[in-house]
Every structure is written in structure tokens, then in C-alpha cells.
Amino acid sequence: MDEKYTSNENNTNNDSASSDSLYSYSYRDKEQSETTHQGDYYEERNQQEAARQNLEQESDFTIKDAKLEETDNCAAKEQETSSADADICAKEQPPHLDMSYKTENFEQSNSKADALKNPSDGGEHSKKKKTKAKIVKSSGFWKSKKFGPVVAKCAVLAVVFGLVSGGVFQGVNYITSSGRTQQDSISGDSSNATKDSIGKTPVSTATTVKDVSNIVQNVMPSIVSITSMSQSEYYNMFGQSQQYNSESLGSGIIVDEDDDNLYIATNNHVVSGATSLTICFSDNNTASGTIKGTDPSSDLAVVQVPKKGLKSETLSAIKVAALGNSDELQVGESAVAIGNALGYGQSVTTGVISALNREVTTTDSQTGESITNELVQTDAAINPGNSGGALLNMNGEVIGINSVKYTDTQVEGMGYAIPINTAQPIIEELITREKVDESKGSHLGISGVDVTSDVAQNYRMPEGVYVAQITSGSAAETAGIKVGDIITEFDGHKIDSMETLKSQMQYYEAGTKVKIKVKRADNGSYVEKEINVTLGSKNS
Structure with missing residues (x-):
């Protein structure tokens, strides 16, 4: 116990x-x-x-x-x-x-x-x-x-969180940077461009011109209407030849004057074959005119009007046009066309310069001849009757002579004008040159066939006058011109038809020395040769 x-x-x-x-x-x-x-x-x-x-x-x-x-x-x-x-x-x-x-x-x-x-x-x-x-x-x-x-x-989550947050941060920076880059691109800033960069388009300062009334008011006194009367021949059902008078309408520009005459530039096809010309000025007064000179190869002509036949109020109302520089034209530049459209009197159309140096081939409805030139293209309406009228820039200067319109049911807004820098030297020559009296006229001594642009393209031949026959003992034979040669130039002037050749020779007296360029066939190709010719007498 x-x-x-x-x-x-x-x-x-x-x-x-x-x-x-x-x-x-x-x-x-x-x-x-x-x-x-x-x-x-x-x-x-x-x-x-x-x-x-x-x-x-x-x-x-x-x-x-x-x-x-x-x-x-x-x-x-x-x-x-x-x-x-x-x-x-x-x-x-x-x-x-x-x-x-x-x-x-x-x-x-x-x-x-x-x-x-x-x-x-x-x-x-x-x-x-x-x-x-x-x-x-x-x-x-x-x-x-x-x-x-x-x-x-926890460590892995911390790493993942760091990666995600870092990615989000970089993404925000990228988006912000992209926004700034896009904004710089829109604003045209090229400070970040590299040496291989193609660059950015500059900001345009162009404005739309809606009111050209001041231009028209200043230029209209220099524009005229031309009515050409000519005789046409036709054959009836019995084969008999009959003639009738035909009328054609066009426009012109007062380009020069002297003490006695006014000089009006127009198209050759407006006055070709005319028996009489009636000129209507801006005050609606009319006067008779005569052909001073023509150049069919460039479709240009000059009409001369004596001042003594004009009324005083007409002389005080009309003006000489100011000529511009067509070499300074830019595509997209505003333009104004003035002319006698459809014979209703002077009318105004506006547009822009659509293209430069357009190679255009036209055919004369009366003679059937074809000519090819480099023209200015515009979408300002150029209608029948506008031929010979003015194409203006925004300074009211003439930059072209309206010449032709492309007519097709599927085409709109394609008109053409002869550049004033091309036309001016020809016009000046037509004004200053005097036709030789028939008794002193010159003669070459050939029969020729026109090589038009279509023929030249189909048969691979140069445009000009094909020498089909040579008169024995003539100036052509003496100078060394041969059958088969194609004449392309006469004393510095382009030759594209027999009419053009004759038009040029009317200013030369017999015995005048000129240079003629021909193209001669040689083993399937054509070789150009320049031949010195002393013109013969038409009456010999």
C-alpha cells in the first residue's frame, strides 16, 4: 500500500x-x-x-x-x-x-x-x-x-506576373510608338526617313478656282469668231458635177498688230479652202479677213484683218492677247477654254490640264490628210466651233490654241490644244513672211503621194511625201532627188503632205537655195539624206 x-x-x-x-x-x-x-x-x-x-x-x-x-x-x-x-x-x-x-x-x-x-x-x-x-x-x-x-x-507566379506585366508594358509602348509614327506619316513629317526611303508626298497648297469671271472679262476682247465660206463640189445621181457654198465655223485669237492690220491666229482646218472669211469681234461688229499664211503640218494659220475697215468702237473694244509659257504647265493645273462653240458666240468652259505632250493624229475632213502633233490634253470642253480659240491659265495668258476634241460615245472630257510655245514661232513666221507673186513663184518638179501616219504604220515607211515622178530637167532631178525618196523636211519645215510642201514654196522665189531632207530606202531600211536644191521657176 x-x-x-x-x-x-x-x-x-x-x-x-x-x-x-x-x-x-x-x-x-x-x-x-x-x-x-x-x-x-x-x-x-x-x-x-x-x-x-x-x-x-x-x-x-x-x-x-x-x-x-x-x-x-x-x-x-x-x-x-x-x-x-x-x-x-x-x-x-x-x-x-x-x-x-x-x-x-x-x-x-x-x-x-x-x-x-x-x-x-x-x-x-x-x-x-x-x-x-x-x-x-x-x-x-x-x-x-x-x-x-x-x-x-509563389516564385513561379512572380515570374509569370513579371513577364505578363513586362509584355503589357512593351505592348503599350509599341502601340503608342505606332500611333506617333502614323501621326507623323499623316502630317508629312519625314524626319525619321532613312537614306533608302522613297519619301512622302508634301502637303498641297492648291485651291479650287470657282470664279473665272475676271479672267474672262480681261481675255474676251482678244477672242473672235470666224465664219468661213467655201465652195464644195459633189456629183448628182446622173454623174454630173455641181458646186455649192458651204459654211464652217471656228474661233481665233488676236495675237499681233501693226499700223495697218490685225493678225489672228487660228487652225488651218478652220480656214482651209475658204473663199471668204468673216470675223466677228467681241462687240459683235464684223469685218472681212484674208489668209495671211498657213502651216498645214502644224494645223496653224494666220488671218489678216485691215484696221481701216474697222469701226472706232471696235478698235477701242478689242485687245491683243497675252501669251504665256506652255513649257511651265503642270498636270492638274486649272485651265479655261474660250471659243465660238456651235456658232452661238463666245462661251467659256473650265477644267484642268489633263496631260502634256500627247501625240495625236488628226484627219482633215475636207482634204483627208492626216497630221500628227504633240498636244496638251485638257478636260475643259472643246466643242465644234471652239477650234482656234484660246486655252488659258489662271493668269489669263494663252497657253494653247484649241485644236481638236476626241469624239466617241464612250469618251468624255478629252480635248486637245496646240502648245503656245510650239505655235508661237510658226505664227510669227506666218505673220512676217510674204507670199511671192505668181510671176516669181518657184517650182521643184515632182509629183508626190502623201504618206500619212496610217500608211507609214502599215508599210513601215516614214511620214512625208513619196516622190512618185520627177520632171526631166527639173530642180529636183538636178539636185539628185530620186523616185522613191520620201521628202520629210523643206528648208527646216516639217513636210507631211503635198499641200504642206506647196504651202511652204509659195514664200520662195525662183532661184532660191533651200535644203531638203529625204529618206531613201536602203536594204530594207530608210536612210536620211540632206540635199541642197536651187528652186526652179514655175513659169519656165
């Missing part, structure tokens, strides 16, 4: 683990008081059983410690790799809380067995075991929370 209380007193200050030992000891003491032999038997058997269980538990504890070590190694490996691999590795291990719990229970059982073997130090041994169990349990707590994978996940 004393031993029981003593033993109980010794274990009073112990923790929960020692209370288990006290209970076991007291129970055995009670049994011993009842049956000593039976108690000894059970005590010995219990000690053997406790030893056996202790041995098994120690083996199991060793295995569990190995598993715990393996788990710790796996957790360390998880922290070095990715969080995804850490989760997989952690799932393969037993739950850490369960493992710690089993370990703690094992320590308690082991403490009971030791208490059976050595009751006196059971409390101390149990305290040591419990301390170890608490350490194991604490380690299991961190493992149960998967602290290593959490750190790895």
Missing part, C-alpha cells in the same frame, strides 16, 4: 504520458494483492509482450523515419524544380499529418512498454519520447502545409 502511494506520488508531477504508467502500475499492484501467482504470470507475459511489441515498433519506426527522410528529400527537390512537379511528388507520399499522428501514438505505446519494464523512470522516458514526438509532429505540420511547393508556386 505504501509502495503504491509512493509510486503515485513520484508520478504526480508528470505529464499525461506518466499518468498512463501510473494507471498500469496500480492495476498490477491490485492484482498482486489478490492472486500473487496469477499476477506474476501475467506480469511476465505482459513484459514479454511489451518487449516484442517494442521491437516491432522500433522496426516500424525505422521504416517510417526512412519514409520521412525520403519525403524531406522530395520536398527539397520540389523547391528546386517547378511547383507542378512538387505537387505530383507530394501526392505520391502519405499525408504528413497522418504520419505524425501514427508516430506520436507509437511513442506513447513505446512509453507504456518502457513503463512496464522500468516503472521508476517511466515518466522521464515518456517525456523524452513525447518531446521527440512533438518535433516529428511539428515537422509534419510544415510538410502537411506543403510550404516548399507554396514557395515555388
Whole structure:
């Protein structure tokens, strides 16, 4: 009895683990008081059983410690790799809380067995075991929370967040930079252009011209209407030849004057074959005119009007036109066309310069001759009757002489004018040159056929006059011109038809020396030759 209380007193200050030992000891003491032999038997058997269980538990504890070590190694490996691999590795291990719990229970059982073997130090041994169990349990707590994978996940999330935020930042910078680049492009800023850059179009300062009334008011006094009367011949159903008078309408520009005459530039096809010309001025007064000179190859002519036949009010109303510079024209430049459209009187149309140096071939409706020239294209309406009228720039200067319109049901706004820089020297020559009296007229001595642009294209021949026959003893034979030669130039003037050749020769007296250019066939091609010719007399 004393031993029981003593033993109980010794274990009073112990923790929960020692209370288990006290209970076991007291129970055995009670049994011993009842049956000593039976108690000894059970005590010995219990000690053997406790030893056996202790041995098994120690083996199991060793295995569990190995598993715990393996788990710790796996957790360390998880922290070095990715969080995804850490989760997989952690799932393969037993739950850490369960493992710690089993370990703690094992320590308690082991403490009971030791208490059976050595009751006196059971409390101390149990305290040591419990301390170890608490350490194991604490380690299991961190493992149960998967602290290593959490750190790895946080690191990965931080990296991902950094990448995403960096990408967003760079994207914002790119979009902002693109916006600035686009804005620079729209504003025409070429400061960032490289040496290989094609550059950007500059900002235009052009304005739309809607009111040309001031231009028209200033220029209209220099524009005239021309009515040409000519005789036409036709054959009736019986084959008899009959003649009738025909009228054609056109326009002209007063380009020069002297003390006695006014000089009006127009198209050759307006006055060609005319028996009489009637000129109507801006004040609606009329006067008769005569052809001063023509140049069929350029479709130009000059009409002369004596001042003495004009009324004083007409002389005070009319003006000489100011001539511009067609070489300075630019495509898209505004233009104004004035002329006697359809014979209704002077009318005004506006447009722009559509193109420059357009090669255009036209055919004379009366003679059937074709001529080719480089013209200015405009979309300002040029209608029948506008021929010979003025094409003006925004300064009111004449930059072209309206010549032809492309007529087709599928085409609109394609009119053409002779550039004033091309026309001016020809007009000046026609004004200053005087026709030679018939008694002093010159003669070349050939019969020719026109080589038009169509013939030249089809037969691969140069345009001009084909020499079909040469008069014996004529100036042409003496100079060395041969049958088959094609005359292309006469004393510096382009020749594209017999009419053009005759028109040029009317200004030369017999005996005048001129240079004539011909193209002669040579082994399938044509070679140009320049021949000096002394013109013969027409009356010889």
C-alpha cells in the first residue's frame, strides 16, 4: 500500500504520458494483492509482450523515419524544380499529418512498454519520447502545409506576373510608338526617313478656282469668231458635177498688230479652202479677213484683218492677247477654254490640264490628210466651233490654241490644244513672211503621194511625201532627188503632205537655195539624206 502511494506520488508531477504508467502500475499492484501467482504470470507475459511489441515498433519506426527522410528529400527537390512537379511528388507520399499522428501514438505505446519494464523512470522516458514526438509532429505540420511547393508556386507566379506585366508594358509602348509614327506619316513629317526611303508626298497648297469671271472679262476682247465660206463640189445621181457654198465655223485669237492690220491666229482646218472669211469681234461688229499664211503640218494659220475697215468702237473694244509659257504647265493645273462653240458666240468652259505632250493624229475632213502633233490634253470642253480659240491659265495668258476634241460615245472630257510655245514661232513666221507673186513663184518638179501616219504604220515607211515622178530637167532631178525618196523636211519645215510642201514654196522665189531632207530606202531600211536644191521657176 505504501509502495503504491509512493509510486503515485513520484508520478504526480508528470505529464499525461506518466499518468498512463501510473494507471498500469496500480492495476498490477491490485492484482498482486489478490492472486500473487496469477499476477506474476501475467506480469511476465505482459513484459514479454511489451518487449516484442517494442521491437516491432522500433522496426516500424525505422521504416517510417526512412519514409520521412525520403519525403524531406522530395520536398527539397520540389523547391528546386517547378511547383507542378512538387505537387505530383507530394501526392505520391502519405499525408504528413497522418504520419505524425501514427508516430506520436507509437511513442506513447513505446512509453507504456518502457513503463512496464522500468516503472521508476517511466515518466522521464515518456517525456523524452513525447518531446521527440512533438518535433516529428511539428515537422509534419510544415510538410502537411506543403510550404516548399507554396514557395515555388509563389516564385513561379512572380515570374509569370513579371513577364505578363513586362509584355503589357512593351505592348503599350509599341502601340503608342505606332500611333506617333502614323501621326507623323499623316502630317508629312519625314524626319525619321532613312537614306533608302522613297519619301512622302508634301502637303498641297492648291485651291479650287470657282470664279473665272475676271479672267474672262480681261481675255474676251482678244477672242473672235470666224465664219468661213467655201465652195464644195459633189456629183448628182446622173454623174454630173455641181458646186455649192458651204459654211464652217471656228474661233481665233488676236495675237499681233501693226499700223495697218490685225493678225489672228487660228487652225488651218478652220480656214482651209475658204473663199471668204468673216470675223466677228467681241462687240459683235464684223469685218472681212484674208489668209495671211498657213502651216498645214502644224494645223496653224494666220488671218489678216485691215484696221481701216474697222469701226472706232471696235478698235477701242478689242485687245491683243497675252501669251504665256506652255513649257511651265503642270498636270492638274486649272485651265479655261474660250471659243465660238456651235456658232452661238463666245462661251467659256473650265477644267484642268489633263496631260502634256500627247501625240495625236488628226484627219482633215475636207482634204483627208492626216497630221500628227504633240498636244496638251485638257478636260475643259472643246466643242465644234471652239477650234482656234484660246486655252488659258489662271493668269489669263494663252497657253494653247484649241485644236481638236476626241469624239466617241464612250469618251468624255478629252480635248486637245496646240502648245503656245510650239505655235508661237510658226505664227510669227506666218505673220512676217510674204507670199511671192505668181510671176516669181518657184517650182521643184515632182509629183508626190502623201504618206500619212496610217500608211507609214502599215508599210513601215516614214511620214512625208513619196516622190512618185520627177520632171526631166527639173530642180529636183538636178539636185539628185530620186523616185522613191520620201521628202520629210523643206528648208527646216516639217513636210507631211503635198499641200504642206506647196504651202511652204509659195514664200520662195525662183532661184532660191533651200535644203531638203529625204529618206531613201536602203536594204530594207530608210536612210536620211540632206540635199541642197536651187528652186526652179514655175513659169519656165
